[in-house]
Amino acid sequence: MDHLLSIEDLDADAIELILETAESLREIAERPIKKVPTLRGRTVCNLFLEDSTRTRISFEVASKRLSADVINFTAKGSSVSKGESFKDTALTLQAMGVDAVVVRSAAAGAPLQLTRWVDAHVINAGDGWHQHPTQALLDLFTMRRAHGRLEGLKVAVVGDVLHSRVARSEVQALRMVGADVTVVAPPTLMPPDPSAWDVPFTSTLDPVLADLDVLYVLRVQRERMHRQFFPSVREYRRHWGIDAERLARLPDHAIVMHPGPMNRGVEIAADVADEHEAIITDQVTNGIAVRMAVLYLLLGRDGAKETTDA
Amino acid sequence: MPELLLKGGRVLDPASRHDAVTDVRIVDGAIAEIASHLTADAPDAEVVDCAALWVTPGFVDLHTHLREPGFEDAEDIASGTAAAAAGGYTAVCAMANTDPVTDTAAVAHSVRRIGNEIGRADVFPVGSITRGLAGETLTEFGDLLRVAGVDFFSDDGKPVADPLVMRRALQYATAFDVVICNHAEDPSLTEDAQMNEGAMSSLLGLAGWPHEAEEIMIARDLILAAGVGARLHVPHVSTYGAVDLIRRAKAQGVTVTAEVTPHHLTLDDSLLGSYDANLKVNPPLRTSRDVAALRGALVDGTIDAVATDHAPHPPEQKDQEWHHAPCGMLGLETAFAVVLTELIEPGVIDALTAVARFTTGPARVRDVGEHGAGVAVGAAANLAVIDPEARWTVEGRRLHSRARNTPFEGRKLVGRPVHTLLRGRFTLRDGEVVA
Numbered sequence: 001m002d003h004l005l006s007i008e009d010l011d012a013d014a015i016e017l018i019l020e021t022a023e024s025l026r027e028i029a030e031r032p033i034k035k036v037p038t039l040r041g042r043t044v045c046n047l048f049l050e051d052s053t054r055t056r057i058s059f060e061v062a063s064k065r066l067s068a069d070v071i072n073f074t075a076k077g078s079s080v081s082k083g084e085s086f087k088d089t090a091l092t093l094q095a096m097g098v099d100a101v102v103v104r105s106a107a108a109g110a111p112l113q114l115t116r117w118v119d120a121h122v123i124n125a126g127d128g129w130h131q132h133p134t135q136a137l138l139d140l141f142t143m144r145r146a147h148g149r150l151e152g153l154k155v156a157v158v159g160d161v162l163h164s165r166v167a168r169s170e171v172q173a174l175r176m177v178g179a180d181v182t183v184v185a186p187p188t189l190m191p192p193d194p195s196a197w198d199v200p201f202t203s204t205l206d207p208v209l210a211d212l213d214v215l216y217v218l219r220v221q222r223e224r225m226h227r228q229f230f231p232s233v234r235e236y237r238r239h240w241g242i243d244a245e246r247l248a249r250l251p252d253h254a255i256v257m258h259p260g261p262m263n264r265g266v267e268i269a270a271d272v273a274d275e276h277e278a279i280i281t282d283q284v285t286n287g288i289a290v291r292m293a294v295l296y297l298l299l300g301r302d303g304a305k306e307t308t309d310a
Numbered sequence: 311m312p313e314l315l316l317k318g319g320r321v322l323d324p325a326s327r328h329d330a331v332t333d334v335r336i337v338d339g340a341i342a343e344i345a346s347h348l349t350a351d352a353p354d355a356e357v358v359d360c361a362a363l364w365v366t367p368g369f370v371d372l373h374t375h376l377r378e379p380g381f382e383d384a385e386d387i388a389s390g391t392a393a394a395a396a397g398g399y400t401a402v403c404a405m406a407n408t409d410p411v412t413d414t415a416a417v418a419h420s421v422r423r424i425g426n427e428i429g430r431a432d433v434f435p436v437g438s439i440t441r442g443l444a445g446e447t448l449t450e451f452g453d454l455l456r457v458a459g460v461d462f463f464s465d466d467g468k469p470v471a472d473p474l475v476m477r478r479a480l481q482y483a484t485a486f487d488v489v490i491c492n493h494a495e496d497p498s499l500t501e502d503a504q505m506n507e508g509a510m511s512s513l514l515g516l517a518g519w520p521h522e523a524e525e526i527m528i529a530r531d532l533i534l535a536a537g538v539g540a541r542l543h544v545p546h547v548s549t550y551g552a553v554d555l556i557r558r559a560k561a562q563g564v565t566v567t568a569e570v571t572p573h574h575l576t577l578d579d580s581l582l583g584s585y586d587a588n589l590k591v592n593p594p595l596r597t598s599r600d601v602a603a604l605r606g607a608l609v610d611g612t613i614d615a616v617a618t619d620h621a622p623h624p625p626e627q628k629d630q631e632w633h634h635a636p637c638g639m640l641g642l643e644t645a646f647a648v649v650l651t652e653l654i655e656p657g658v659i660d661a662l663t664a665v666a667r668f669t670t671g672p673a674r675v676r677d678v679g680e681h682g683a684g685v686a687v688g689a690a691a692n693l694a695v696i697d698p699e700a701r702w703t704v705e706g707r708r709l710h711s712r713a714r715n716t717p718f719e720g721r722k723l724v725g726r727p728v729h730t731l732l733r734g735r736f737t738l739r740d741g742e743v744v745a
Binding site: 086107108127131165192193194196 | 520
């Protein structure tokens with residue numbers, strides 16, 4: 001594997017390898033000196049053409065813990081804001097000889113396009129509504145730590161599925177590892193042809209709750225409400241929001257997850273969020289380990305190969 | 311002009327349903343004789359060996375973006391008509407979305423005149439339906455017709471969204487018997503749309519362009535055109551539902567014609583996983599089910615014409631993220647070869663019917679003068695000579711357009727024009743565009 005653009009680039013074995021690698025890297029975070037020399041001399045560029053603080057910092061921490069040099073390239077204040085094209089930015093990075101580019105873009109497909117212009121390994125850190133593979137992998141990692149397994153796990157993904165790159169990646173990844181996924185969304189926020197996802201879709205949340213191991217709550221993108229995707233926050237909350245009453249219907253062992261940032265009082269009630277904050281914080285911690293694993297598997301092996309060749 | 315003798319070609323003439331190997335004598339830019347075993351009359355006559363080649367009427371494109379005036383970095387009339395000549399076209403209809411817009415007789419006249427001076431193809435300007443393509447105030451149809459001979463009006467690229475404005479345009483057009491062609495897209499259903507809405511858009515995370523957006527607009531326009539008795543032309547039909555609407559309207563006697571592009575006849579949205587912006591087009595590439603319906607409609611005549619929607623864009627515009635890249639693809643130089651390779655060779659359509667959709671079909675839609683009339687004695691010698699066996703690979707950089715945005719890059723095609731004749735004069739000779 002040269003790049004991580006989409007969950008489709010992986011298979012169950014590849015996912016297992018990433019999660020196992022992340023498991024062994026996770027303990028680095030618990031050491032007093034949270035750093036190993038694995039990627040010393042390697043340069044990772046965080047090319048963030050869309051605002052994202054959480055994911056960028058997570059990748060930055062992951063790279064630094066592996067001793068890679070990190071360049072942060074954000075759209076604001078860069079040549080991009082002066083009108084430089086994506087291709088020119090890519091060619092500049094190519095000329096600088098970076099080893100990996102972590103790219104976030106509002107444009108679906110941008111990471112794939114980038115691979116045509118740079119030799120570096122490309123990691124998709126979220127492209128439009130399309131994919132966010134490391135988010136899905138860190139979620140799988142978190143689920144596995146909580147439940148000890150992934151196969152057969154009953155998961156519901158709830159919310160604004162249409163606009164969600166997380167949902168696209170998450171559902172594909174869960175299917176790949178043999179989890180049992182149901183997608184719940186208002187009909188206006190489902191993808192136009194749900195059959196393409198090959199999992200059950202429903203608009204009714206309550207009947208699926210009793211049997212779940214994981215309730216995965218997606219962020220409602222408030223800025224879209226004026227387009228009549230649903231009539232009001234009140235109405236959304238009533239039918240698809242996670243409140244204490246719905247929480248009570250989940251089995252005791254079930255966990256509630258959210259990719260963040262949360263809209264408290266919209267898709268998730270504040271008290272529910274607080275109650276499940278631990279696991280949501282775990283998601284963040286695990287994100288670093290999983291991103292370290294991805295960087296190591298893409299870049300660390302190059303080094304090993306070069307050493308062997310020499 | 312010396313006499314020209316086209317020897318031994320397979321003459322495919324849809325106007326007379328003539329399909330046989332025969333010779334064609336051209337004198338003074340017109341067809342003087344069609345018969346077997348002709349010999350040159352004049353001492354300086356040129357004999358062109360057409361053995362194993364097809365001789366057809368010159369092609370007519372109802373839908374070309376020449377980009378001049380205003381966007382000459384993408385294409386100009388010289389490069390656009392060079393592409394036309396290379397594609398076997400002798401007449402192209404230049405769309406109105408230039409800068410300035412073709413909403414005055416002066417702009418239309420200038421486009422026509424530049425086309426005439428270059429002389430690679432006759433250029434028929436399309437007038438806009440509304441001034442500045444703004445969808446509000448009607449263009450002076452009468453003036454454009456009187457001064458510049460414009461009998462075809464379209465705000466292509468932008469729909470006339472307001473039903474009242476569209477109704478008035480259709481009503482008013484009947485005074486001059488001109489054709490109204492409305493870009494079929496309900497804009498309220500396609501905000502931010504990036505590709506066909508469906509299974510593929512669900513996977514690729516691109517906002518969808520539902521087929522209803524096209525069909526609602528066509529249905530509306532058919533109702534309005536029928537109501538006022540106007541002539542409506544539907545551009546670049548892309549969905550099976552649209553085909554059904556047009557088929558039913560024709561059966562009911564509505565004066566409607568329609569066109570389809572080579573790319574909508576051969577490509578579908580399953581290709582878009584590459585996010586190759588050269589495949590981004592409006593209307594979008596649809597599904598294989600739509601492709602099948604469009605092919606059926608082309609064969610049975612529900613769709614009258616193949617039109618290229620030749621839409622050049624400079625490389626820097628297409629070398630962007632899919633989301634930011636403009637819609638449009640080149641078409642003039644690949645159109646017939648694509649249809650030959652994908653439809654004629656596999657037996658989807660017979661050669662004579664296919665040629666009709668490039669010639670007599672478009673000529674029925676609007677007045678293109680002496681073009682699309684057929685291969686007949688006394689007719690102007692506007693002809694394409696095609697090598698149906700020529701095998702070639704599409705390379706954008708080797709096309710005559712100033713732009714490179716072909717969706718068929720790297721595609722192996724069969725068939726290519728060898729010569730194109732405009733009133734008996736070569737505009738393409740032995741595969742080379744003649745200055």
